Amino acid sequence: DAGITQSPRHKVTETGTPVTLRCHQTENHRYMYWYRQDPGHGLRLIHYSYGVKDTDKGEVSDGYSVSRSKTEDFLLTLESATSSQTSVYFCAIRDRANTEAFFGQGTRLTVV
Amino acid sequence: DQQVKQNSPSLSVQEGRISILNCDYTNSMFDYFLWYKKYPAEGPTFLISISSIKDKNEDGRFTVFLNKSAKHLSLHIVPSQPGDSAVYFCAASDSGGGADGLTFGKGTHLIIQP
Numbered sequence: 742d743a744g745i746t747q748s749p750r751h752k753v754t755e756t757g758t759p760v761t762l763r764c765h766q767t768e769n770h771r772y773m774y775w776y777r778q779d780p781g782h783g784l785r786l787i788h789y790s791y792g793v794k795d796t797d798k799g800e801v802s803d804g805y806s807v808s809r810s811k812t813e814d815f816l817l818t819l820e821s822a823t824s825s826q827t828s829v830y831f832c833a834i835r836d837r838a839n840t841e842a843f844f845g846q847g848t849r850l851t852v853v
Numbered sequence: 854d855q856q857v858k859q860n861s862p863s864l865s866v867q868e869g870r871i872s873i874l875n876c877d878y879t880n881s882m883f884d885y886f887l888w889y890k891k892y893p894a895e896g897p898t899f900l901i902s903i904s905s906i907k908d909k910n911e912d913g914r915f916t917v918f919l920n921k922s923a924k925h926l927s928l929h930i931v932p933s934q935p936g937d938s939a940v941y942f943c944a945a946s947d948s949g950g951g952a953d954g955l956t957f958g959k960g961t962h963l964i965i966q967p
Contacts, residue, residue, distance in 0.1 A: 783959035844896035
């Protein structure tokens with residue numbers, strides 16, 4: 742299995758609070774991604790990173806920010822959580838284009 | 854606007870028979886295609902991929918076919934086994950986009966019946 746760990750695995754938070762999800766990899770892969778999975782929508786890209794301090798927006802980036810200060814860590818922050826951000830969040834890593842991406846186990850986030 | 858479409862939300866197949874999962878795409882820049890399998894409460898796991906320079910790739914019981922002119926790919930599982938029951942996602946990427954990541958379909962829930 743690819744060395745990719747997400748934390749926490751489960752979190753319940755209140756509307757309006759900030760939340761940070763962490764993705765940690767031990768594979769030294771260049772590319773890292775955050776996706777969210779919702780019923781009827783499949784997996785949608787939130788943000789991605791192509792190197793330390795190099796990040797860009799994905800399809801559903803509103804309300805989210807990311808940071809990558811080290812190769813191995815990619816953080817996803819919800820500045821002020823809303824109920825629409827209740828979802829399962831997956832981190833993925835990829836070595837280069839035209840290869841497979843490896844996914845973490847996911848974080849189930851509930852905003853009440 | 855969905856660039857990767859899986860039009861069958863679910864598919865039921867008898868154990869031992871062939872499962873065929875279909876996927877269509879609209880973005881002609883996509884040149885690398887993948888299938889992922891996902892069990893509940895787990896992350897997606899990579900199954901098989903195909904580059905646009907090929908029209909078929911086989912790995913054990915799994916074969917992916919690509920029809921570029923129709924912008925269509927399919928995953929064949931032969932023979933189907935109970936452990937194949939899962940949600941299958943089709944994904945695509947554009948190598949020219951570099952880090953842009955994979956674009957996923959909404960998934961097909963495959964149910965293998967004994």
